[in-house]
Amino acid sequence: MLKIGSVVDNKYKILNEIGHGGMSTVYLAMNERANKQWAIKEIRKEKFANEDIVYDSIRSETELLKNLSHPNLPSIIDIIDYEGSILIVMDYIEGNTLRKALEEYGPQPQEYVIQWAKQLCDVLGYLHSQNPPIIYRDLKPSNIMLKPDGTIVLIDFGTARRFNTENNEDTTCLGTRGYAAPEQFGGYGQTDGRTDIYCLGTTIYHLLTGKNPSEPPYEIYPIRYWDESFSQGLEKIIIKCTQADPNRRYQNAYSLLYDLEHYDELDSEYRRKEKIKLISFILVVVLCIANAVGAATCHFYGKHVQTNAYETYLVDAEKGQSLDDMREAYIETISINPEEADAYIRLIERVYLEDNIFSEDEASEIRGILINQSNGHTYEELLQKNKLGYQMFSYQLGMAYFYNYEGTGNKQLSAYWLKKAAEGELPESQTARAERLGAIADYYTSLGMMDKTGDSKVSFKDYWSDLISVSEGNIVKDDNANTALVIYKEVASQICVYADRFNKDGVSYGEMELALMEIENHVQDDIEKAKVEKTDRIVELEEELEKNIEKARQVISLNKQETSK
Numbered sequence: 001m002l003k004i005g006s007v008v009d010n011k012y013k014i015l016n017e018i019g020h021g022g023m024s025t026v027y028l029a030m031n032e033r034a035n036k037q038w039a040i041k042e043i044r045k046e047k048f049a050n051e052d053i054v055y056d057s058i059r060s061e062t063e064l065l066k067n068l069s070h071p072n073l074p075s076i077i078d079i080i081d082y083e084g085s086i087l088i089v090m091d092y093i094e095g096n097t098l099r100k101a102l103e104e105y106g107p108q109p110q111e112y113v114i115q116w117a118k119q120l121c122d123v124l125g126y127l128h129s130q131n132p133p134i135i136y137r138d139l140k141p142s143n144i145m146l147k148p149d150g151t152i153v154l155i156d157f158g159t160a161r162r163f164n165t166e167n168n169e170d171t172t173c174l175g176t177r178g179y180a181a182p183e184q185f186g187g188y189g190q191t192d193g194r195t196d197i198y199c200l201g202t203t204i205y206h207l208l209t210g211k212n213p214s215e216p217p218y219e220i221y222p223i224r225y226w227d228e229s230f231s232q233g234l235e236k237i238i239i240k241c242t243q244a245d246p247n248r249r250y251q252n253a254y255s256l257l258y259d260l261e262h263y264d265e266l267d268s269e270y271r272r273k274e275k276i277k278l279i280s281f282i283l284v285v286v287l288c289i290a291n292a293v294g295a296a297t298c299h300f301y302g303k304h305v306q307t308n309a310y311e312t313y314l315v316d317a318e319k320g321q322s323l324d325d326m327r328e329a330y331i332e333t334i335s336i337n338p339e340e341a342d343a344y345i346r347l348i349e350r351v352y353l354e355d356n357i358f359s360e361d362e363a364s365e366i367r368g369i370l371i372n373q374s375n376g377h378t379y380e381e382l383l384q385k386n387k388l389g390y391q392m393f394s395y396q397l398g399m400a401y402f403y404n405y406e407g408t409g410n411k412q413l414s415a416y417w418l419k420k421a422a423e424g425e426l427p428e429s430q431t432a433r434a435e436r437l438g439a440i441a442d443y444y445t446s447l448g449m450m451d452k453t454g455d456s457k458v459s460f461k462d463y464w465s466d467l468i469s470v471s472e473g474n475i476v477k478d479d480n481a482n483t484a485l486v487i488y489k490e491v492a493s494q495i496c497v498y499a500d501r502f503n504k505d506g507v508s509y510g511e512m513e514l515a516l517m518e519i520e521n522h523v524q525d526d527i528e529k530a531k532v533e534k535t536d537r538i539v540e541l542e543e544e545l546e547k548n549i550e551k552a553r554q555v556i557s558l559n560k561q562e563t564s565k
Helices: 049-064 098-105 110-128 193-209 232-241 251-259 268-291 295-318 321-335 343-352 360-370 379-384 388-402 411-421 428-453 460-471 481-502 509-527 536-564
Strands: 012-020 023-030 035-042 078-081 083-090 144-146 150-155
Touching: 012 150, 012 193, 023 193, 049 083, 049 110, 078 379, 083 144, 098 144, 110 144, 110 193, 110 360, 144 388, 193 232, 193 251, 232 295, 232 411, 251 360, 295 343, 321 428, 343 360, 343 388, 343 411, 360 379, 379 388, 388 481, 388 509, 411 428, 460 481, 460 509, 481 509, 481 536
Parallel strands: none
Antiparallel strands: 012 023, 023 035, 035 083, 078 083, 144 150
């Protein structure tokens, strides 16, 4: 075991023990050079029969996690072979596990559990979207940290693995009995994303009822067996999650997320009312068909009515007295014709980005809209039939993730949509910008790792070139003034943060100053002289850009002074 007060790898001072399990101990450590706290997980090699295989396995799994970036995942920055132990250095997460919450307070309120479950769906969906997918396999309350702000973080990736399409079954049975799916112990092939769905179902069950599935009676009862006040819809969700046959569960995390966001609509009373509405609608349809002149005429007229209704709803949405009114109107417009892109795009531009923040709730809502179904197809599948429209939507969504997610942007989450946007139907300038922003998203992953370890893992010269390429040309003409100003702000911001590293990698301070001047010229020529309408948002962005440029020049000046000493 590590000694309190000892220093590991010449930089991590062990402060105290903060956790202990069957195979590992977790310590709080301080990197005294960086004045930052980390958690260090110690895994004793003596616990395993074959040290080499275990070490290789842990290293490979840790390496894959180092490349991930998600608000509900800890950052893992290092793995150290140290005196008979394997040490994993990761973010220190302030808070307690949900297991401790259960031990101290008993069953948790339904509304809290649903919010936690939705966050878990989002992080599982992110893991499963990796190529190849990452399967967590040991979801349970003791592996979920609850932070003081109410957000959760998924910890302990000791059993995580990459999905291998060539495997028929797993070679090892890992997971916690009671929470784990049947396939983790043989019987239904290898584990995949649906395995984590099962584990999430058992975890929700435990948090709601306080009944540990790893203890007697070792069964998952319907939650209303324990408390009739629980939602019937939530009970149905848990039952579907915990089906023994993976084919009968939710097939992906986002389908589960959608139902969690609409769990009350699965209740019997709600469904009864909807059934009455459906019967009424069917009667109307039958009467229409009975009076129709012919199938062809009905089809033509139906298309005509659908198009007119779509355009009418789209225009009416612009007249919404509040953002909520506009949001509901755009979503309703989408449901009229999911193949048209305008309503999706305007929902993002005019509602989600009205405050320049693309929130986690808004991102979750648009994902939920995309998995809605019409005539046996998801809305996203229907929108994909309109290739240009789908790429325009993908471009807008990718930009929202890149620059606006949670106010600061999330480059990793933008990559999928930017790749879709760059597939060729958009104008050349937008296609090129989507490709470059996708490349920059990869830089951000490496930049984040570098900041934590102190080791350079990226060429700042290449990063600078791509960053400047994105800002070239008349972005106002190609896109709009909002997009142009957001991109210019990003360039100035990166100079503020990385000016010295750009310089050390061969970018002169003169080049940086020239880039700032070019940005000011673009604002003057493409916005001011072109007499672009000055909305409140454009005025706000111009003011923010001016501050960023001023700060960037101050940073450049200070760095030049330091260099000249």
